[in-house]
Amino acid sequence: MSMIDPKDVVVIGGGFAGLSAAVALAEKGFRVAVLEGKPSLGGRAYSFQDPDTGDFVDNGQHVLMGCYTATLDFLRRIGSADNLVFHQDLEIEMLAGPGNSATLRTAPLPGPLHMSAALMRYRHLSVAERIQVVRGGLRLLAMRRRDRRALEKMTVTALMESLGQSANACRAFWFPLSIATLNDEPRLSSAALLAEVLKRAFFSRRRDSAFVYSRVGLSDLYCTGARAIIENAGGVVSTRAIVDSLDRGEDGSVACARLRDGRRLGAANFISAVPPQSLTRMLPAEDGADPYFSRLAELGDSPIICVHVWFDREITRSAFVGFIGATTQWMFNKRRIFERHGERHPGYLSFVISGARRLVDSSNDALLDLVLADLCAMIPAARDAKVVKALVLKEKRATMAPDLRSHQLRPGTVSPLKNLFLAGDWVQTGLPATIESAVISGMAAASAVAARSTSLQAQ
Numbered sequence: 001m002s003m004i005d006p007k008d009v010v011v012i013g014g015g016f017a018g019l020s021a022a023v024a025l026a027e028k029g030f031r032v033a034v035l036e037g038k039p040s041l042g043g044r045a046y047s048f049q050d051p052d053t054g055d056f057v058d059n060g061q062h063v064l065m066g067c068y069t070a071t072l073d074f075l076r077r078i079g080s081a082d083n084l085v086f087h088q089d090l091e092i093e094m095l096a097g098p099g100n101s102a103t104l105r106t107a108p109l110p111g112p113l114h115m116s117a118a119l120m121r122y123r124h125l126s127v128a129e130r131i132q133v134v135r136g137g138l139r140l141l142a143m144r145r146r147d148r149r150a151l152e153k154m155t156v157t158a159l160m161e162s163l164g165q166s167a168n169a170c171r172a173f174w175f176p177l178s179i180a181t182l183n184d185e186p187r188l189s190s191a192a193l194l195a196e197v198l199k200r201a202f203f204s205r206r207r208d209s210a211f212v213y214s215r216v217g218l219s220d221l222y223c224t225g226a227r228a229i230i231e232n233a234g235g236v237v238s239t240r241a242i243v244d245s246l247d248r249g250e251d252g253s254v255a256c257a258r259l260r261d262g263r264r265l266g267a268a269n270f271i272s273a274v275p276p277q278s279l280t281r282m283l284p285a286e287d288g289a290d291p292y293f294s295r296l297a298e299l300g301d302s303p304i305i306c307v308h309v310w311f312d313r314e315i316t317r318s319a320f321v322g323f324i325g326a327t328t329q330w331m332f333n334k335r336r337i338f339e340r341h342g343e344r345h346p347g348y349l350s351f352v353i354s355g356a357r358r359l360v361d362s363s364n365d366a367l368l369d370l371v372l373a374d375l376c377a378m379i380p381a382a383r384d385a386k387v388v389k390a391l392v393l394k395e396k397r398a399t400m401a402p403d404l405r406s407h408q409l410r411p412g413t414v415s416p417l418k419n420l421f422l423a424g425d426w427v428q429t430g431l432p433a434t435i436e437s438a439v440i441s442g443m444a445a446a447s448a449v450a451a452r453s454t455s456l457q458a459q
């Protein structure tokens, strides 16, 4: 191990967190080995080409926002910014039943007036409720500034009660927003996380609330470009490289990563960018008991179900629609979103159910029936369409649960092992477990490695 180059870094995990950390280090002149256990990169945000339809399929529709500054910068640096579609003005159609549609549309005004104007014109709320929601949002932002501790102890449901929000304001605005951004039921979700989303995405600059999505499959959006940068800087990216354990060195540091295929890889620094359950499995036995690591066992998670359905016709011209009062929360029209697609079937819709813990054990047939029933209840013309193919993808551990306890337990970047740094959407960034949280955590881990390397050089 004495032959280790101080510029050698092992990054375990090839999702947004690991790849953004590896790219940042490659840009700083480090030689990075990325070890990804699966056959391909991408982690919880990946895509594949469906052999029957020729279409690209994301494991689940991912939406970015203008406030994802770290992610947008990462995508720009790897040459992928052109693959994004930016909706400069937020414009979200919400359907509450056949023909009962209202659009949340921001105005061309400086933020946060743009959002207040959107709410004041949102027809699913009465005029009194619109004022109530704007006032509630402003009070929430004031609480975030002055009384963050109170928010840390409150669920979204309790917060809405304390802000005097009506049942309809919750049903038509607050709860859909909360479930979409935090991925769990409002009665379980942290009010502090919702406040953060509201501040960063909706009540800041106008461009922060831009709705952004990829016009190419998720894997093409970031895995190919990131890999090229890492390899061009002399690094390696290995897939099917499962790390079973980390061996401890004599001085409270990690000496090497032990792979299932028998390889051992040493480095000056290590970044773990895997989910918490994988990290705890690979830790040296004597370190697992350290409270920094042992409390990771208490972190909860929350599932997302995505049902992809191909039809013999196009059912809607909208790119995406939110459903109010249905189990299915969002419908994305992949024909309008993706730039390239298989031409075999005119209709391709992707339905999303976030915070799906009550449904995740249902059969695929039951879930397909459920989303089709919701679709037909919202858009009756869909009854005439023929389903050509369906694919149900359940992500049982889609994200860390946004509950009060889990949010409190999130660890920081620097671990008790001197040369081991943590990244992942679940690491404490103050944000919900999203792509932006993953990239921020990756950048923080890369900075911590660079800082350690500089301080060792100075000694």
Ligand SMILES: Cc1cc2nc3c(=O)[nH]c(=O)nc-3n(C[C@H](O)[C@H](O)[C@H](O)COP(=O)(O)OP(=O)(O)OC[C@H]3O[C@@H](n4cnc5c(N)ncnc54)[C@H](O)[C@@H]3O)c2cc1C
Residues within 6 Å of the ligand: 012, 013, 014, 015, 016, 017, 018, 035, 036, 037, 038, 041, 042, 043, 044, 045, 059, 060, 061, 062, 063, 064, 241, 242, 243, 244, 273, 274, 275, 278, 282, 304, 305, 306, 395, 397, 398, 399, 423, 424, 425, 426, 433, 434, 435, 436, 438
């Ligand atoms: C269906 C769905 C929809 C979502 N929608 C959105 C959205 O709209 N907007 C948004 O911002 N976020 C969304 N998210 C969340 C987003 O996908 C995640 O926040 C992000 O992908 C997490 O990246 P990560 O790198 O932290 O973790 P991961 O992507 O989980 O990466 C960890 C990697 O480590 C690898 N690994 C694990 N153990 C080992 C081991 N022992 N050895 C080697 N490798 C290992 C895994 O295979 C994986 O590739 C969604 C998630 C899902 C599942």
